[in-house]
Amino acid sequence: MSPRLIISKYVIERLSKLDTNEPTGCLYGLMYDGTLLVVGLSLEFFENEQKTYRQLLLQLPAEVELCGVIKFSETLSIESKPKEIFQDVDITDNPLFIVISKDKQIKAHFLVHDKFEETNYEVLQPEELWKQFIHVRLNTVLPLTCEATIAGVKNIMQNKRKKIASGQVSFHIDGTSIYLFGVASDVGVTGTSTEANIGELMDSLGPEQSSKKKKHSINKVEIVPVNLVLKTTKDMLSDKLVKTAVKMMTTQRKPAFCISMPLRVDTLAMIHRNTKLSELYTVLVEAACRSLRLLEHVLLEQLGQEGIGDGAGLRLPETFHFLPPEIGHFITRIVPKGIPDESMESDRRSLHEQLSLPQDRPIFRRGNAYTSNSAKLINPHEAIPVQPVKPDVAVALVRGRYTYHHYMQDNFNDDGWGCAYRSMQTIFSWFRFQGYSTNDIPTHRDIQQCLVNIGDKPSSFLGSKQWIGSTEVMFCLETILGVQSRIIFANTGSELLSYTPELVHHFERHGSPIMIGGGVLAHTILGVEYNSVTNDTRYLILDPHYTGVDDVTVVVSKGWCGWKNSDFWNKTAHYNLCLPQTKPAI
Amino acid sequence: MVRTVYSPEYCLQYLEQYASQENFVLGLILGQVTEARENIIHLARTPEEKNTDTGSESSYVSEKPEAVRNLLGVSEAWVADHAKHVTRMLPGGMFVQGIFITSDEDIFEDPNYFSKVKSVLNYTHKTLSVNQYMYANYPHSNERLILHMSTNTKVLTCKSIEVGVGKSTSIKNVDWKFVPKAQQWQRLDCYYEFDDVYPVIVKKSGISVKQQFQQILESAYKTIESSVMFIDGELKDGSEALEQLIKKKKPKNSVKSAQDTPKSMHVSLFVPFENSLPETVEYLECDGSIHFSGVVSSSVFMYPKATVSETIAAVKQDIIRSLASRFTMHCDALIDDNLLPEEKVCFNEPPRRVLVPVGSLYLCDYLFPGEAPAEALLSVKELLDLQITEGDVICDVETPADTSEFDALDRDTSSEELLATPQEASQFMYITGICFAMFVLVVSIFIHYYDSIAVCISRLLSRS
Structure with missing residues (x-):
């Protein structure tokens, strides 16, 4: 059938x-x-x-x-x-x-x-996909020592895969007493009922979280962290028990170069919530073996290059997981540590082609990698309930991830003057997450220093509590990130309406957050909605004036991140918008 | 509260026997301390000091003893050395807890005698703390026991003093109780397996066996400390008592047989992979490798009311202590510490563990390759002052290494072709020798029959 x-x-x-x-x-x-x-x-x-x-x-x-x-x-x-x-x-x-x-x-x-x-x-549907399926992430470090030749690496990696597939290793679900055993042991799972499934485990791990966050949830992807343990004792009852006492053998042979490194295995598996924990063992073995094959590939590729064999050329492989919003599943890449993203463009280009992804923006740079834990809120707007699609309404939103920066964060009191700085940080985080930059997000002082350096501000500006506006944000983005911005002037809040098509175009073409300054306030615009029948525009606003804790439920329900009608803008104030532009890149 | 220790009754007879025979005897108190209770397992008289003034490290081969008649004549180093050797025989979780003395003086009252007692205990403490991997000093308390039986009155007194703290030691009373019934012990067994290959540079300086073993010991220590321990295949709550685990297992045991000795529990250790490795690729030019393999068998004996955490600590101590004991004994017996660079393959086979019965439990001893179980009787007699028969020694917990196994192992693990082993080399010599002999033979035949061969050849040539 x-x-x-x-x-x-x-x-x-x-x-x-x-x-x-x-x-x-x-x-x-x-x-x-x-x-x-x-x-x-x-x-x-x-x-x-x-x-x-x-x-x-x-x-x-x-x-x-x-x-x-x-x-x-x-x-x-x-x-x-x-x-x-x-x-x-x-x-x-x-x-x-x-x-x-x-x-x-x-x-x-x-x-x-x-x-x-x-x-x-x-x-x-995507919501159902993320609800029904869970990812398991196995993290471990295997010590690797072998001869620095292609044959040596192939051989040792094969041995590692054999060892993992032999049933000798066990897996431990982080933060639980659950261990999964292989065929070498007579029990499959300890620490829980053998019939338990992974979904029940997830629910039991964070019961209060799941019920509370149901209303406003942004972190759709559920990941179970797992590590690997090796049984170092022998089974006493086994017939094959060899009881030879410890001994040491030293062998001398032809001199050769050896490499020794910690091989960091970081790998994912995608499973249905109803998967039994007892079935997880083989899944994890397969995940580990996939990772080892990929690691082997990266090591061999390096060994094949010239100038590696004679010195310190070989670099540690580093694993990154990507979840491009277009494709709805993870892609894992392993790249040599310290090699800049720029010099690995051709690899990424062929991956873009293979996955039929846009060729005009980075998707698989280090900065694009999926991160599940962030001190700040990531994309709080995704927790806003989705409105039903109407035929006459066009919506254009920020594309990709950003972090919500607002007053009082990082133990820094900027209440009353730092809103544009925070908006700038949100924009900066977007460029980081989209892989355009690996620079750290600048602090208020970094931003002031930058403006002093380029001669826009006197040195007394440093450490002051002076506001900045759209043009300053533009200067900083250009200086620190090399990003050009378009500035839009609106003489009044009502005039802003006429720029709706520009904003729609911006989000479709570039997808970056927009900083808007008017009067004494700065905001971040994350999206626009245009109703062609009523000629109304609504704005998705991220408000940097928030001073509370980073709780997505509060942020969304109190409207610190939410849709605002055009009367949100002061009819009589001037407005300046900074629209950061992206350049085609991979 | 007064510290209370529980001792098997035969220890009383042991003391009385010495107290009635001789004036002065000194020995070690061996025991196990757990939160639930402190148990003494054995008293072992320190052997008579040899009159040769050399070698604290030399073995206790009894020559004609010149008996020490007085506590003041005791050598601290000698007692400390005894404690060191005895510790090797103790499973994890058991320690030298103090000393006993039978004498006619009141050692607690006479300041000369008491300062000698302190000096013996402090010296022993210092000696035992040299090698941390031996876990020779009980880690959670520095209070050591002094048990005294007067040869005149047969009165038994027990006190404790703190060691390693200088002069100001306070004396505390200790309640020493004899238990008529033999103490029951919960036995826990495991086989810890090693199978590691390290690349090394042999040529430069050769390999110091001692150093290499020390490195192995250090890395084993780290690994074992970080490991997670299961008892009978399950992760247990550390605060639970061992006997609870058994009760839980058989809830409906209707036939209550009090004599039913509890079954041994099986221990398994799981090692998480180290995350502390340096985040770099190391490049080494090496011309050799070290393969460290085999098992350490571990059997520990715990007071049944001891907690799971105490048990885990004891098992981990046992494995490390056993490794450290073997390595020390092996290195002490080495003639040359250096693995000579001319050797292509070199084996180091430390002594293996055997079990010896003491009371209702087992201590251990180590046999070098080729040594018979009878050797264990000697050390049991000398170090534990105990008479056992050859049949009592359990020799099959570990088996000696078979050197042919090394070759097989090595061919499996290393794809790299070995340089000729001595054996292969001699074979090569043999074949070369034969070939050369054949060649000489052919040449001499040729020379001898040169004329006729020349004729033959010329005929052949002319014909064609």
Whole structure:
């Protein structure tokens, strides 16, 4: 019997945007409960006879596997090369075949006994996807010592994978007494009932949190942190118990270069909430092995380069997880530590192409990496209840992540004068999160110093409590980040209305937050909504004058982050807007 | 509250026997301190001092003893050395807790005698603290016991003093109680496994075995300290008493057999991977590797009311103490500490652990490769003042290393081809020798029959 088919809304949207001239695509999904859920896709160009999807697979969370082929055609015929992809589908006996016609009609088929059978599918909305699926994140450090040759690295990495797959290792869910054991042990799970599933565990870990935050939740992605432990004692009852007392053997051989480093494994798996904890062991083993393969790839790539073998050229691999909002699943990248993002552009460009992502902005730089813990609120506006879509209303929002900066943060009292500084910090955080910069967010003093340095302000400005406005924000962004800004003048609050199309365009084109200063107040604009029937504009405002604690429920319910009508602006005051512009980059 | 210690009754007979025979005897008090109770496990008379003035480290081979008749004649170093050797025989969680003395003087009243007692205990404390990995001094208190039996009155007095604090020590009374029934112990067993390969530079300076073992010990210490311990496959609450774990296990045990000795518990240790490694890639040019492998068998004995945390500490101590004991004994017996660079493969086989019965539990001893169990009888007699038979020694908790196993192990783990081992080298020599002999033979035959061969060849040539 062929499985039930569910396709993530993200995939449907990406499919509908694909250029139908592309040759072939691959589909990635996971199986649960007799259902195939398609969560991702990539394009396959068959360049240099390489199957790039094999490499990409290592960058996806464990459990997500190759599950089918996309074809841009009116017919069900299939050439030999895409057909080879079917051979690599292990997750199901019935690979999926999605055909997209010229008029973007999406039809799904299962391959059953060498015949394509058209099948119906359900679409899984993003909210449901994040509610039903949980990520498990395994973090551990494996000491690695081997000969500094390609064979040496390959050999040791294979040994590490074997060791992890042998059932000797155990996993520990951070902050709990739950341990997961492999085949080498007769128990699978301790610290909880064997029937418990991962969803129940999540609920038990933060019961008060989940009930309280249900109303205003922004952190949709749930991640269970796990670490690895190695059993160092032998099983007393085993028949294979070898009781040879400790001894030491020293072997001398030909001199060779060795490398020794801590190999940091940081890997994800995507599982349904109903997955039993006892089933988690094999998932984690697979996740660890994927990470080791990816690490091996990065090490070998470096060893293959010139000038590495003779000295300190080899760099530690560093793992980053990305959750681009367009694709709705994690992509993991491992890059050598200390190599600047700029010099790895071609790798990223091909990843953009493979995932059919925009080529005009960074998505996989270090700064773009997903962070779950931040001292400040990330994207509080996402906690605002979503309004139903109306046909005559156009909405344009900030794109990507930023942190909410406001009065009194960082143990710094700027109540009454620091609002523009805070707005500037919010903008700066956006550029950091979008990967444009790795600079730290400037403090008030850093901003003042910058303005003094460029001669805009006298040195007495340093340490003062003087306000700044849109032009100062523009100067700083240009000096510190190299970001150009557009300044818009509005003589009155009402005149601001006429600039709505400019604002819509800004969010669609650049997506950065806008700083607006008027009278004595500065605000951050995160989005605009234009109703073409009533000719009304509403503004999504992030207010830096907030002095309370960083609680998203308070921030949203009290309107510190929320939609404001045009009467929010003072009819008689002048307004200056600073619209930070982005440059095309990857 | 007065400190109370519980001792098996045979210790009383042991003391009385010496008190009635001789004037003066000194020995060590061995025991276990837990929150729940302090138990004495054994008293061991310090062997007669040898009259040779050398070697505190030398073994206790009894020569004709020149008996010390008086406490004042006792050498502090000798007692300390005894304590050091005895500690090697103690499982984790057990310590040398003090000294006993039988004499006709009142050692607590006479200032000369009492200062000698203090000096012996302080010297011992100092000696035992040299190697931290031996866990030789009881870590949670510095109060050591002094048990005295008067040879005249047979009156038993026990007091304690604090050691390692200088002169101002306060004397405290201790309530020493004899328990007629043999103490029950909860036994816990595990096999801790090592399997590590380190790259090394052999050529430069050779390898100091002592240093190498010290490094292994340090890293094992860190690893074991950071490990999580399970008892019978489960993570237990540290504050729970061991006997609770058993009661929980069999709730409906209708047949109450009081004599039923509790079963041994199995311990497993789980090591989280170190996060303290330096965040750098190290480059080394190395020409050798060290493979440290094998097991340390561990059996600890706990008072059943001891807590899980106390037990965990004891097991961890046991493994480290056992490693440290073996390494020290091995290095003391080494003739040359340096692994000579000419050697291609070199084995170091420290002595292995055997168990010896003492009362209702087991202490341990170590046998060097090739030593028979009878060797253990000797040290039990000398160090514990106890007579056991060869059959009492449990020799199979660990097995001696088989050197052929090394070769197999090495071929498995290292893809790098070994330089010829001595054995292979001699084989090579053998084959070369034969080849050379054959060559000589052929040449001599050729020379001998040169004329006829030349004729033959010329015929062959002319024919063709």
